[in-house]
Amino acid sequence: MGHLFSRWKSVCCKLFAMFIDEAKISLKAGDGGAGCVSFRREKYVPRGGPDGGNGGHGSKIIFVANKGESTLIRFRYKRIFESENGRPGESSSKHGRQGEDLILTVPCGTVIKDAESGDILCDLTEDRQEFTAVNGGRGGKGNEHFKSSRYQAPRFAQPGEPGERKTVLLVLKLLADxxxxxxxxxxxxxxxxxxxxxxxxxxxxxxxxxxxxxxxxxxxxxxxxxxxxxxxxxxxxxxxxxxxxxxxxxxxxxxxxxxxxxxxxxxxxxxxxxxxxxxxxxxxxxxxxxxxxxxxxxxxxxxxxxxxxxxxxxxxxxxxxxxxxxxxxxxxxxxxxxxxxxxxxxxxxxx
Ligand SMILES: Nc1nc2c(ncn2[C@@H]2O[C@H](COP(=O)(O)OP(=O)(O)OP(=O)(O)O)[C@@H](O)[C@H]2O)c(=O)[nH]1
Ligand SMILES: [Mg+2]
Structure with missing residues (x-):
């Protein structure tokens, strides 16, 4: 009996070492960049108008099914994924750059669940099928955007919105007949x-x-x-x-x-x-x-x-x-x- 139990234990240890078919990971999409407050400064123009650019949008995290993969092993050690923030707006009406989306490839047959509710968010069965799990925050508007006939010199800009956060459970189900x-x-x-x-x-x-x-x-x-x-x-x-x-x-x-x-x-x-x-x-x-x-x-x-x-x-x-x-x-x-x-x-x- 004891022998069987120790075999169980060694089996389970080996199992985790060899085959990863479930992974719980945390996702954080990029924050939006802040809008900029700035005023034009030019020679001979004593009171330049507002020229603060908009912040860039935060990037998304997208799962893409890939038929070339067969396990979720890549999620074994790295469990937290963040995508790029949007860059802040700058003076001279320069808008911040948008963050680059983070693509996470998973094997076909991966089901993505909300780790808290257990709800199925997506079932990636086809090669190259995509699912955006978290969206980036919107970039804030720069003060230039708020200029109007009444507000010629707005001294404020919008902050960027935070990117979405989510903890997901990836579950791999083999596709066999x-x-x-x-x-x-x-x-x-x-x-x-x-x-x-x-x-x-x-x-x-x-x-x-x-x-x-x-x-x-x-x-x-x-x-x-x-x-x-x-x-x-x-x-x-x-x-x-x-x-x-x-x-x-x-x-x-x-x-x-x-x-x-x-x-x-x-x-x-x-x-x-x-x-x-x-x-x-x-x-x-x-x-x-x-x-x-x-x-x-x-x-x-x-x-x-x-x-x-x-x-x-x-x-x-x-x-x-x-x-x-x-x-x-x-x-x-x-x-x-x-x-x-x-x-x-x-x-x-x-x-
Ligand atoms: N004589 C005979 N032995 C067989 C046959 N098929 C399997 N065996 C033997 O039975 C034993 C178990 O075979 P496996 O194919 O590893 O059995 P399994 O069902 O995959 O076992 P688990 O992976 O432990 O669940 C091995 O020693 C095989 O050689 C058969 O058709 N005839
Ligand atoms: Mg067997």
Whole structure:
């Protein structure tokens, strides 16, 4: 038990070191520059008129989605971002320069939330999609602006307005068509490594995968994106294990593939394993449990004759659950599995 706990701890530490999919950052847009109070001074012009220029506007902070990025790691150490202030106005009617906008690039699939209210401000899904998170303050008017027939020599100017401040939470949700879920060691990473060019770490201990990995599965002359997830355990939706952090990635997938290891063909154990994960998907909510699902019964090469026992197939069949027995090691039924997933995706896409 103690051993498991220490493994948890080391897993969590490594997790934060490797994959940043949430970041809370403070933003402060540029202040507007102050307007200037000044009067023209020229030889032979004893009482020159007002010539104080306007202050420049403060700059904005803009998030831009960039398909070339895949983590929020750049926000790990730097958490406070400020954009440039507008320059103050000057004499001789010179207006202050506007501050330069600060562009922060984030991966596609980043949701920007107000950290205080939790409200979603923007969902950056498309490459180059933009969102202005905070606006700069307006520059103040110089005294020249206030000159009128009654006020020939205004001795005042407007100060610049302060730029907006906001604390935002960036949450990265992967954009994958299909998400692989299952208990630790179910064979998720092995399967994705067989079907795609992704090269995740594979090992016979739980929680080998600490961060989601995505790969592209080629099928006919089309393709779909598959995401390998860290293993889920009982209580994941309540914050146990690595599950919660990553269950949100599955929210956006169209199809869920639930992998159940049947190399130990004990029907009770298999059913229990299956139900643990189903309960987690249900417990998490966000309509995860209503998604289209394929159940892959894995590691059949380890069974006698390399086939799934009839008894086990019947258990799922009697519950109306679609299964594909397969082996990522021998390659059996992998094509069938891909085709089935693809069909479901096409149904979902309506094509
Ligand atoms: N015999 C057999 N072993 C498999 C098969 N697929 C995976 N394994 C083994 O099962 C173990 C776990 O495989 P992984 O692919 O790392 O499992 P995972 O579900 O990604 O595990 P986590 O990342 O910890 O959640 C490894 O030792 C694999 O070699 C299979 O089809 N047949
Ligand atoms: Mg894995």
């Amino acid at each position: 299909v998400g692989l879920v299952g208990l630790p060691n179910a064979g998720k990473s092995t399967l994705i490594s067989r079907l795609t060019a992704a090269k995740p770490k594979i090992a016979d201990y739980p929680f080998t995968t600490l961060a989601p990995k995505i790969g592209v599965v080629a099928v006919e002359d089309d393709a779909f994106v598959m995401a390998d997830m860290p293993g889920l355990i009982e209580g994941a939706h309540l914050g146990k294990g690595l599950g919660t952090r990553f269950l949100k990635h599955i929210e956006r997938t169209s199809v869920i593939c639930h992998l159940v290891d049947i190399s130990d063909p004990d029907p009770e154990k298999i059913l229990h394993d299956f139900e643990v994960i189903e309960a987690e998907l249900k417990g998490y909510g966000h309509s995860l449990s209503e998604k289209r699902e394929v159940v892959a019964l894995t590691k059949i090469d380890a069974l006698e004759g390399g086939e799934a026992p009839e008894e086990i197939l019947r258990i799922f069949e009697s519950r109306g659950i679609q299964t594909v027995p397969l082996s990522a090691v021998s390659g059996k039924n992998l094509e069938k599995f891909v085709r089935l997933v693809y069909e479901l995706l096409r149904e979902k896409r309506g094509s």
